[in-house]
Amino acid sequence: MRLIPWEEERLQLFAAAELARRRRASGLLLNHPEAVAVICDAMLEAARAGRAYGEVEAAGRASVGPDEVLPGVRELLDEVRLEVLLGDGTRVVALVDPLDRGQDRDPFGPGALVIGDPSDVVVNDGRDAIDLEVTSTSRRRIRVSSHFPFHRLNARLVFDRDAARGFRLDIPAGAYVGFEPGETKTVRLVRLAGRQGAGPTAGQADAENAGGGTR
Amino acid sequence: MSRLSAEEYRTRYGATTGDRVRLGDTDLWVRVGEDRTARGDEPVWGYAKNLRMRIAQDDAAAGPSELDVVLAGALVIDPALGAVKADIGIKDGRIAGIGRAGSPDISDGIDLVVGPHTKPYMAYGLIATPGGVDSHVHTIDPELLPPALSGGVTTLITAGFEEPPYAMERVLAGLEGWPVNVGLQAGARAMEDGHLDTMLAAGATGFKIHEDNGAYPDLIDYVLRYADEHDVTVSLHTDGLHESAELEDTVAAIAGRTVHAYHVEGTGGGHVPDLLGLVREPSVLCSSTTPTLPFGVNTAVEHVPMTVLNHGLSWAIPDEVALVRERVLEARMAAEGPLHELGAIGIVNSDSQGMGRIGESFRRTFQLAHVMKAWRRSAAAEGIGGLPADPGADAVLAGSTDPADDRDDTARVLRYLAKVTIEPAITHGVADHVGSLRPGRLADIVLWKPGFFGVKPEWVFKAGFPAWGPLGEGNASLERAEPTRYRRDWAGTPHAAPTVSLTFVSGAADRPALARRLATRRTLVTVSGVRGLSRASLHANRATAPVDIDVRTGAVSLGGRPLAVAPVAEVPLSRRYLLR
Numbered sequence: 001m002r003l004i005p006w007e008e009e010r011l012q013l014f015a016a017a018e019l020a021r022r023r024r025a026s027g028l029l030l031n032h033p034e035a036v037a038v039i040c041d042a043m044l045e046a047a048r049a050g051r052a053y054g055e056v057e058a059a060g061r062a063s064v065g066p067d068e069v070l071p072g073v074r075e076l077l078d079e080v081r082l083e084v085l086l087g088d089g090t091r092v093v094a095l096v097d098p099l100d101r102g103q104d105r106d107p108f109g110p111g112a113l114v115i116g117d118p119s120d121v122v123v124n125d126g127r128d129a130i131d132l133e134v135t136s137t138s139r140r141r142i143r144v145s146s147h148f149p150f151h152r153l154n155a156r157l158v159f160d161r162d163a164a165r166g167f168r169l170d171i172p173a174g175a176y177v178g179f180e181p182g183e184t185k186t187v188r189l190v191r192l193a194g195r196q197g198a199g200p201t202a203g204q205a206d207a208e209n210a211g212g213g214t215r
Numbered sequence: 216m217s218r219l220s221a222e223e224y225r226t227r228y229g230a231t232t233g234d235r236v237r238l239g240d241t242d243l244w245v246r247v248g249e250d251r252t253a254r255g256d257e258p259v260w261g262y263a264k265n266l267r268m269r270i271a272q273d274d275a276a277a278g279p280s281e282l283d284v285v286l287a288g289a290l291v292i293d294p295a296l297g298a299v300k301a302d303i304g305i306k307d308g309r310i311a312g313i314g315r316a317g318s319p320d321i322s323d324g325i326d327l328v329v330g331p332h333t334k335p336y337m338a339y340g341l342i343a344t345p346g347g348v349d350s351h352v353h354t355i356d357p358e359l360l361p362p363a364l365s366g367g368v369t370t371l372i373t374a375g376f377e378e379p380p381y382a383m384e385r386v387l388a389g390l391e392g393w394p395v396n397v398g399l400q401a402g403a404r405a406m407e408d409g410h411l412d413t414m415l416a417a418g419a420t421g422f423k424i425h426e427d428n429g430a431y432p433d434l435i436d437y438v439l440r441y442a443d444e445h446d447v448t449v450s451l452h453t454d455g456l457h458e459s460a461e462l463e464d465t466v467a468a469i470a471g472r473t474v475h476a477y478h479v480e481g482t483g484g485g486h487v488p489d490l491l492g493l494v495r496e497p498s499v500l501c502s503s504t505t506p507t508l509p510f511g512v513n514t515a516v517e518h519v520p521m522t523v524l525n526h527g528l529s530w531a532i533p534d535e536v537a538l539v540r541e542r543v544l545e546a547r548m549a550a551e552g553p554l555h556e557l558g559a560i561g562i563v564n565s566d567s568q569g570m571g572r573i574g575e576s577f578r579r580t581f582q583l584a585h586v587m588k589a590w591r592r593s594a595a596a597e598g599i600g601g602l603p604a605d606p607g608a609d610a611v612l613a614g615s616t617d618p619a620d621d622r623d624d625t626a627r628v629l630r631y632l633a634k635v636t637i638e639p640a641i642t643h644g645v646a647d648h649v650g651s652l653r654p655g656r657l658a659d660i661v662l663w664k665p666g667f668f669g670v671k672p673e674w675v676f677k678a679g680f681p682a683w684g685p686l687g688e689g690n691a692s693l694e695r696a697e698p699t700r701y702r703r704d705w706a707g708t709p710h711a712a713p714t715v716s717l718t719f720v721s722g723a724a725d726r727p728a729l730a731r732r733l734a735t736r737r738t739l740v741t742v743s744g745v746r747g748l749s750r751a752s753l754h755a756n757r758a759t760a761p762v763d764i765d766v767r768t769g770a771v772s773l774g775g776r777p778l779a780v781a782p783v784a785e786v787p788l789s790r791r792y793l794l795r
Contacts, residue, residue, distance in 0.1 A: 006690045012698045016794060033794040040697045070791050072240050076666045081696045083688060092692050110240040110791070111666025113225055116233025116247075121224040123255030125216040147256070147265035147321055168321070170217045173271075174227060174259035190216070193256060193323040 010044060017041030029070045032077060038064050039098055040082050047084035047091075056084055057093055066099045074099040075109030124170050128191040134159040136179040143178045146171050149196070150189055164189060166197050217255075228257050229340040230290055231300055235623055236342070238668040241585040241787040244607065245292060246623035250300040253315045256322035258287050258302070260335045268331070273318035276330030282306050284679045285316045285329055288339035289662065294633035294754055295651040298625050302327055303343060305658040308678030308715060312654050342668055344632060345652050346370060346659035346675065347576055350639035351450070351477055351504060351564035354386050359567050360393045362574030364683040365701040367661040367672045370649045371395050372639065372719075374450060374477065374566070375402035375423030383417045387718065387733050392709030394675075394682035396649060396657070398719030398742065400450055404428045406437040411445075415723035418733070420643070420742050421448030426484060427526060431459040432468035439472045447721045448643050448745045450475040453485035455542055462486045462493075471498045473748045475642050478504045479560055480551040481769070482518055483570050484526075487542045488769030491550060494559040494760045497749045500642045502562035503551055505571045508579045509586040510548045512782045518543040525570050547764075549779035550771035554760060555634070556587040557601055557773075561756030562642065563634040576635050581669040582786040584631035588624060590780045598776050601758055603630065633755040641753055644745035645719055657717065670788040674704075678715035682707035713737040 016037035042063030046056045080095045138156035150164040167189035191197040232250045260266040284305040302316035304327035316327040346369030378401040398420035479501040481490035528535040554560045563580045567573035607624035640650025658679035675683035681704035687696035713736035726739045771778045
């Protein structure tokens with residue numbers, strides 16, 4: 001057979017899935033590893049039968065129902081990652097919340113996070129803020145992440161760069177703002193904290209690099 | 216300023232101050248007491264994220280003092296630090312700080328500077344605890360290592376039977392390529408200085424006295440005197456036969472000196488039926504072992520075969536089976552949980568492969584915390600003095616929508632977490648290295664998804680680097696493709712493991728000579744300051760309990776009130792998670 005490790009791994013899923021199916025047939029509710037195994041096996045078999053990518057995903061979703069698992073397993077089973085062998089070769093499938101049938105997850109289930117203060121979270125409060133009009137002269141979409149030093153942006157974005165020194169977008173860390181080709185819009189910037197936001201000389205040290213240049 | 220809904224904030228960055236997180240499927244809820252992360256400047260790595268050159272990375276930080284690793288946004292649950300949302304900085308394998316990571320160029324209050332040589336791991340939404348310290352390990356065979364790591368245990372203190380030195384060398388050689396810290400306690404089997412000297416020279420960190428090798432009062436006295444002179448630990452499994460000593464004789468032999476009493480509930484061996492009387496003695500640091508925790512409806516019945524087959528006895532000899540049945544006493548099993556709740560038993564350890572299960576120390580400790588929370592709410596706990604404050608005991612959090620309801624189980628969780636981390640670390644003189652994530656300690660960190668807390672870790676870091684976890688297929692285009700199975704990560708591979716692992720030895724060992732003889736690449740660390748410890752030296756489980764014990768039945772009472780929890784039929788952190 002010349003089985004490579006990847007093929008042996010498939011057999012481990014099969015064995016777990018077969019055990020789980022036997023238990024399900026005897027009326028037992030599946031636990032987390034059992035449910036994952038059945039879902040994976042269903043997708044692998046759909047792929048083996050020549051189904052298309054979307055059909056493989058659907059086979060995974062259809063393979064275990066929320067009433068066939070122990071309470072709490074839906075909340076534990078937030079995602080399944082699996083590599084299947086389709087007609088055009090190996091492909092990865094990621095099923096998010098595969099036991100979702102339109103019902104809400106149990107807000108107090110295993111690992112639940114219960115929010116203490118339900119009010120909005122305010123970030124960048126109390127920092128200097130400015131509104132800047134920005135026009136994109138690019139033919140392409142440009143996206144700008146939260147903490148990018150604004151005066152260093154791609155030169156095809158036209159705005160008052162001097163005013164932007166020491167500033168960044170006023171959005172949550174890790175979020176971004178997009179500029180479509182030719183778009184003009186006003187964005188709110190906040191002063192960087194730390195050394196670069198410390199005062200009027202902020203950004204002066206690398207003023208020579210303005211305009212998206214590199215060091 | 217910018218606004219996020221409460222839900223979006225948690226989705227991006229995880230829990231923050233005042234939030235409560237349910238541990239697995241237990242009834243235990245931890246409340247985040249403090250958030251040290253940089254709100255608005257959270258370091259996030261990836262596409263369109265900020266952990267990049269000249270942004271949340273301080274390019275000028277490159278240099279010898281630069282952090283090696285940052286775990287961003289973890290909910291740290293640590294017996295000494297509490298429940299704190301924070302970034303974890305790591306340098307040279309040790310915790311540099313539990314604080315705020317990023318670049319001081321763009322953020323205020325940064326105490327963990329991320330430089331170009333700092334490897335960031337995203338821990339938002341994950342819980343970080345110290346790696347477990349198992350202080351009662353029988354190294355029967357090396358199959359115990361994968362389950363230990365898969366259960367979040369990163370430090371092993373052994374429990375005798377590794378000796379003689381020839382065998383100790385083999386065990387240490389076998390452990391060389393595994394990402395665990397180890398300290399061997401060698402069996403003290405003779406009142407001869409040369410015997411004990413030889414074992415310290417061979418790398419023993421302390422001694423174990425075990426009735427199957429003799430636990431006579433004069434041996435106890437001799438070994439403790441030797442230990443006081445050499446500053447080494449002694450762990451004790453007492454004389455269950457009463458052949459040489461009863462409880463009072465053992466207590467007299469200990470004579471107020473420090474000793475770690477193993478499986479003090481007695482089921483694992485020792486004075487029948489009243490070994491638990493040792494909880495009255497302040498100099499005796501008490502542990503109990505996994506098989507009786509928590510007390511279940513099948514605990515007693517499994518202990519007959521477990522004991523027969525672990526102690527060289529025979530089914531074919533009725534007298535021997537009778538001997539075992541005498542020591543399987545439900546009354547003292549029932550008292551074990553309440554004594555843990557009181558803090559009079561301070562440590563949970565496994566007794567691995569010798570009446571215990573090494574992969575279940577975390578799991579069973581939090582099952583116990585869950586069961587004892589229910590016990591606190593029952594009539595059985597009424598009127599018992601000395602129980603610690605427990606604001607969560609009467610909380611009904613699942614279902615509570617009252618935002619003013621700030622009751623939680625954090626104190627309980629920290630007390631029980633201490634039993635598998637900092638308490639055994641203090642007892643064995645290794646608390647400067649393991650047992651807590653306080654700065655300066657080894658960065659042996661277990662990351663957990665909250666839903667899987669206590670039963671299946673998300674990742675085990677050894678000295679700051681991934682050593683073990685549920686890894687996916689090696690061929691896959693991404694991490695963690697099914698089937699995910701607990702395996703060695705890079706720091707856990709055989710040649711890397713010794714660079715992230717410590718071997719604890721006594722001050723009597725000639726470390727350079729020992730390192731040469733063992734051909735080890737591990738760091739040999741001298742343990743000291745282990746004598747003179749008492750219950751008060753522990754972190755959170757400090758009680759001494761003046762219990763009364765019925766010497767016919769083993770039933771335990773305190774202040775006239777019976778100490779007993781009913782056996783449970785179902786435990787959390789079990790069926791939902793484990794394929795078996």
